[in-house]
Amino acid sequence: MRALVPGALRAPPVRVASAPWSWLLASYGAVALSWALWAVLSPQGAPASAQERKQGQENKALMWRLLKLSRPDLPFLAAAFFFLVMAVWGETLIPYYSGRVIDILGGDFDPEAFTSAIFFMCLFSFGSSLSAGCRGGSFLFTMSRINLRIRELLFSSLLRQDLGFFQEIKTGELNSRLSSDTTLMSRWLPFNANVLLRSLVKVVGLYSFMLSLSPRLTLLSLLNVPLSLAVDKVYNSRHQALLEVFSALRAEVLSWEVGDFPRVENFYNQKREFGRKRDIFRRSRMLWQGQDSSASSLSSPPQLLQLAVQVLMLSCGLQQILAGDLTQGGLLSFLLYQEDVGHHYIHTRLVYMWGDMLSNVGAAKKVFCYLDRKPNLPPLGTLAPSTLKGNVEFRDVSFAYPNRPDQPVLKGLTFTLSPGEETALVGPNGSGKSTVAALLQNLYQPTGGQLLLDGKPISEYEHRYLHRKVVLVGQEPVLFGSVRDNIAYGLENCKDEVMAAAKDAHADKFIAEMEHGMHTDVGEKGSQLAAGQKQCLAIARALVRDPQVLILDEATSALDAECEKAEADEWSTSGN
Known part of the structure; x- marks a missing residue:
């Protein structure tokens, strides 16, 4: 710089505003070289360049998938972009006519020109407001469609x-995936496009008007751009790392269910549970406080530099007004444009939006992992014979759960179940009784041997058909909705069958005593019913399907002796 412009370093700061073009261009060249050198020699990027390139490729692939996912909403996005351009165009013209009004009032007053300027200011204000509302509504409508x-x-x-x-x-x-991550994914294109495109379009329009008013002032207003880019790089890395940690904490909080409160009350463990959740909430608060402090500290230098740039522009603008190159109204319009550029470019919009887009891509990565996962299931069966006897045969069956493949639960199990017979499996806890029931429902596949139903592998039967013929009644049935919803779950047009099944399960008496009968809400997980009533509804839900194989896993543990005997008599005439 000293070689290019002799005496530049000894010049007072205010003289920068009146520096020649060569000095301004040379200063921008030096700033650009400094920023490029900082980016190349950054210690964060050197050792992890391969990892960053891989991460960048993954982010690009995820962004492309998000774009393809939003393809059906392109017409709505196009309409939103049209309203966005119209709103930005109107907002950009308002400062121009504000300067025109100042020039008219400061010179020879022209009533027609003044009225025309005021009219256009009102027209563009109304048009931009209307277009902004349509723009926001279009983006929100698109976001809701993508979210759904x-x-x-x-x-x-x-x-x-x-x-x-x-x-x-x-x-x-x-x-967390179903709630927060899907919301972040749906925001990625509509919300970020709304903010980002609005800022980009407005910045381009503002700088176009600024260049038409004063190219020198426009160059001065760009002095703080390199610092903003540096802040952008630091903020993005910190923001994405914080969101990953916060997502894990949120998942831990969401694992707690309202139904866990009675258990805590029974064991008098409120203090400990409160302490655990309080620690999680405090960690989350400290993380967000650190993020807010970081954002505040990063925004301070650009704001100070922005203030210094405004002082330089006022000095340069005064010189141009005295020289006749700029009017007072033109300087006012330029300052309004420059302030608007700072709002949309330096503070929050273009600097931080890219980091938010990366965080949304991180949420999309987790959701796409679930979408791309292939279930560990055999090919879908097609057998659906009109009659099924219900012969069940275990031939040397072995099994281990997928998450514990080295701990076999069943080894060489062989036995036969014949129609019309009641067979009991007796054994200690963990001996595999519930596992046998799960294999009979084709919820898992044997790791060895064969499981046959009427001589055919059970996996060859059509899924819906199989679960109407092989039905389980568990000790703790899961209930929801109304009484009728529970009995007829998965079935259609079965009103008479539901009433008959409730009678066969000896549930018709207490159902009739309920306020709304079959339409009575059972509460969350059946909380409005007694344990025995829950089991009666579960039995009715099984009987309504007229199963050939009925599996009972301590299904009558909460019934009284009379009701249990009546149920046993009923089962002796249906299924196995």
Whole structure:
């Protein structure tokens, strides 16, 4: 710099505003070289360059998948972009006419020109406000459509997964994927495009007007751009790392269910549970406080530099007004444009939006992992014979759960179940009784041997057909909705069958005593019913399917002796 412009370093700061073009261009060249050198020699990027390139490729692939996922909403996005351009164009013209009004009032007053300027200011204000509302509504409508589509795809994928998947994944993680991560994914294109494109279009329009008013002032207003780019790089890395940690904490909080409160109350463990959750909440608060402090500290230098740049521009603008190169209204319009550029470019918009987009891509990566997962299930069966006898045969069956393959539960199990007989499996806890029931429902596949139903492998039967012929009644049935919803779950047009099944399960008496009968809400997980009533509804849910194989896993543990005997008599005439 000293060689290019002799005496530049000894010049007072205010003289920078009136520096020649060669000095300004040379200063920008030096700043650009300094920024490039900082980017190349950055210690964070040197040792992990291969990893960063791989991460960049993954992010690009995820962004492309998100774009393809949003393809059905392109017409709505196009309409939103049109309203965005119209709104930005109107907002950009308002400062121009504000300067025109100042010039008219400061010179020879022209009533027609003044009225025309005021009219156009009102017209563009109304038009930009209307377009901004349509823009926001279009983006929100598109975001809701994408959110619904992603949740449907994710929930459909979860329904197809095998039981081993749900044993490996915590409930809180699934809740987090279905709620927060799908919301972040749906925001990626509509919300970020709304903010980012609006800022980009407005910055381009503002700088176009600024260049038309004063190229010198425009160059001065760009002095703080390199610092903003440096802040952008630091903020993005910290923000993405924080969101990964916070996502794990949120999943841990979501793993807690409302139904766990009675258990805590029974064991008088409120203090300990409160302490655990309080520690998680405090860790989350400290993380966000650190993020807010970091964002505040990173925003301070650009703001100070922005203030210094404004002082230089005022000095340069005064010189141009005295020289006749710029009017007072033109300087006012330029300052309004420059302030608007700082709002949309330096503070929050273009600097931080890329980091938010990367965090949304991180959420998309987790959801796509679930969408791409292939369930560990055999090919879908097709057998659906009109009659099924119900002969069940275990031939040298061995089995180990997928998450514990080195711990076999069954080894060479062989036995036969014949129609019309009641067979009891007796053994200590962990001996494999519930595992046998799960294999009979084709929820798992044997790791060895064969499981046959009427001489055919059970996996060859059509899924819906099999689960109408082989039905389980567990000790702790899962209930929801109304009484009728529980009995007729998975069936259609079965009103008479539901009433008959409730009678056969000896549930008709207490159902009739309920306020709304069959339409009575059983509460969350059946909390409004007694334990015996829950089991009666579960038995009715099994009997309504007229199964050939009925599996009872301590299904009458909560029934009284009279009711249990009546149920046993009923079962002796239906299924195995």
